[in-house]
Amino acid sequence: MAKFNQVPPNTSETSCPINAISPAQVTASVTKALEGMLDAIPADCDRKVWLTVIWSIQKLGLPSGYKTALEWSQRSDRHWTLENRDHSQADFDRVWSEYRAEGAEKLGWDRLEQTAALYGYRPSTTLTTKVAPGGNNKLKVLSAGDVRDLPDMEWIIKNLIPNIGMCVLYGPSMSGKSFLALDIAFHISEGVASWFGFPCRQTNVAYLALEGQAGLKKRLAAWEKQNNTRVQRASFLVDQIDIRREADIAELVSALSPHLPEKGVVFIDTLNQAAPGADENSSVDMGLMIRACKQLSDSFNGVVILVHHTGKDVSKGLRGHSSLIAAIDFAIEVKRTRQGREWSIGKLKDEKDSISRGVELVVLEVGKDSDGDPVRSCAVQETSIFSEPKKPTGKNQIIALAALKVATIAEPISAEEAYEKIKVALLDSDSPPEVDRARGRAKEALAGLIKGGFVTSDDGLIDTTESVTEPDPL
Known part of the structure; x- marks a missing residue:
């Protein structure tokens, strides 16, 4: 992908803010770690994350910070499009120029690590300071015996x-x-x-x-x-x-x-x-x-x-x-x-x-x-836990129950509607009944489902027994 304006407007390539990473600190391991974090954070993230990443890179004060942030942003189809690259470039430059150090306390390296960690990034051990044996190392390595002596879960x-x-x-x-x-x-x-x-x-x-x-x-x-x-x-x-x-x-x-x-x-x-x-x-x-x-x-x-x-x-x-x-x-x-x-x-x-x-x-x-x-x-x-009713075994009842579960998702339906839904389902099945007998088979299936407790009939309304929508009493 083509790159544009590798140097930010009105910004020196060698500028380095106070309390940021100095040019001398930009080691290969730091560069590699930054690349790892940016590889983990998808450039197509939402705009809030996108702004956080760009301004955190800017806070680092790296000589190549603008170029690094721009190239990361250009990986995105959301924040950068070749078809409208002038607009994309202008938007990026505007965001870069809006950075203010006095409001950036929570931005920087730690924020990049935290954001990248949400996408599975883990810091490289190459950035860890090595401590000589017997030195001031706060990490404690446990032996198998130490693990056995650990307290039981409370x-x-x-x-x-x-x-x-x-x-x-x-x-x-x-x-x-x-x-x-x-x-x-x-x-x-x-x-x-x-x-x-x-x-x-x-x-x-x-x-x-x-x-x-x-x-x-x-x-x-x-x-x-x-x-x-x-x-x-x-x-x-x-x-x-x-x-x-x-x-x-x-x-x-x-x-x-x-x-x-x-x-x-x-x-x-x-x-x-x-x-x-x-x-x-x-x-x-x-x-x-x-x-x-x-x-x-x-x-x-x-x-x-x-x-x-x-x-x-x-x-x-x-x-x-x-x-x-x-x-x-x-x-x-x-x-x-x-x-x-x-x-x-x-x-x-x-x-x-x-x-x-x-x-x-x-x-x-x-x-x-x-x-x-x-x-x-x-x-x-x-x-006691109420056990679920047994599943119907009759072929027509199984088809009827499946149809009623769909039909009663929002609310109970009338018995007449239930007959029609079951009738249609039976006629669409692999072994449909004769058309003039379909309604009778639908009535038989519904009666069997009610008797078996698979559906309820209350004041002429038919409902399945698996969901509930009424509110708590209080």
Whole structure:
């Protein structure tokens, strides 16, 4: 690809800002490392990342900085096009000229490394200073014996939640995930003997209730009534923050430190509300959120538990960039069907992912309002997991159920509509019935599905039994 304007306008090739990399420091290893980072960062990244890379290169003050940034940018079909190269060149030069050193504290080599790491880059060991044996080397190499002597894993909830790391509790809207998160939090903070049969260890808890704050008081009262225990060792924060901002994380650590003096568990409900306006599908935004959670985990020598949503396609799991699932130590998935609710382990490093329990939200009266009307909320209670009904075995019923699952995705349909959908599906099958008998076969198939519990018939409306859309009672 052709290159243009290799020297930036009004810029000397030998200029080198103070506190940047001097020409003498531009070794082959530094150049190679920079090339490695730029190879990792796709030039077709979004504009925010593109600007960050260009200005970070500029902050380094390299003699060839302009040329390096331009050549990297020219790899992109998004920020550089040969068909409109004059415009692309002008845009690049304008961006280069808009760089201001006084606002570039977070730019430079470290920012390039952090950005490249989000795309899989790992710094080269050739840049590491060699230390003579017995010198001031902070790295400790373990022998096999040292590994054997390492302490065993400790648990907040045994065989379920480790005492340090990062967890996600996730599920679709109205699945009851916030009720379950509060239930876990209060069992831990109050040292209740066990949670769903798993032994608990008392640990102070900080709960960031960033969503549904209005119902927090009722939910606290409902849990206390259901468990006959007064919550005393949990702290709450309802102020809005943005965990992508280092200043907000510093302020959060300062605010929570008196309440989590030795170690603690931090709940963030929800991740979306903790980073308002963030693009969860962006590797950069998600990387900043992950970094913030790890800072909190390190600061309180404990575990951070995120409450998060699934995407529109629930089967794909966690919403957002795939780096989140890679970064967490364990995950709890909350599901809701017409048979009931359940939670299960979605990811637990070095352990079997086969734990699941049934969940029921029981409605409790927790007081009276100013008009004397009852105030109600829900609390978690363990129940048996409802098994899925057996699959139909009849050929026509199998075809009919598949057709009805598609037809009832948005809402239930009338029996007449159901007959028509099944009739069409049967006639389109490999062994269709005679046309004048298709409606009768459709009625027989629907009756069999209702009797077998595969579909429901309520006031003449037909629905399948696998999805649920109605809201929680409270």
